[in-house]
Amino acid sequence: MTTNIARLYKVAENAEGKIADVKNWKISELTEENRILTSKVELAKAELVKLEIQNGKKQYTVPSKTATPQENGITKADITEQAPVNKEKKEKKVKDAHKKAPEPTIEIADVRKLDFRIGKIVEINKHPDADSLYVEKIDCGEETLRTVVSGLVNHVPIDEMKERIVMILCNLKPVK
Structure with a gap:
């Protein structure tokens, strides 16, 4: 009986050794495959950049x-x-x-040129000619109050808008 147990231990040790060998082989195989795929991805990225540059992107x-x-x-x-x-x-x-034909250029807006200001809504009324617009008088720290028209009637009740602190974009052209 002790010989059977000793043989079982030897078989188990052999099996563990073979399992470790297979595990190491599989890890090395997957590592190599990963390296190959990474290089293919880099080549594809380089090709994409090259084609985008050719198309003017x-x-x-x-x-x-x-x-x-x-x-x-x-x-x-x-x-x-x-x-x-x-x-x-x-x-x-x-x-x-x-290339001889000029391509249309797309200008990207420069956010630094925008004039955002914080103000307080002093007075608010519904627009006389439109049901979905508010006319607000906003104090931005200037000599006169700014008049702003907003389409918030369907979203915010007039009572919640009174005495509110708001951020507004001030460098828009005035419209009558």
Whole structure:
């Protein structure tokens, strides 16, 4: 009986060894497959960027998570990421020189130009000509009260609007 138990222990040890070997083999196989797939993804990304540049789409750099700040505020990752973008821009300029038809440009709004102000609603009435509009007089700290028309009748009762603190966009053209 002791010989049977000893044999069982040997078989179990052999099985554990084989399982460990298979496990290590599978891990190495999956690691290699992961490396191959990662390289394929990088090649596909590079091809996509190349095609987007050819079609005139502007490329933007994405900040990396591993960037370490330096004393002057510029990170090492920013410096390394800026170099490929400059090359892409040079390629784009060369390719744009070959194109003769001008492409329509899309301007991106600059948020810094917007004039947001905080004010307090001093007076509020319904618009005389429209049922879904309020006419508000807002104190923004200027000499005169600002008159603002808003379409909040269906969303906020007039009593809740009185004496409210609001943020308004002030650099819009006046409309009669």
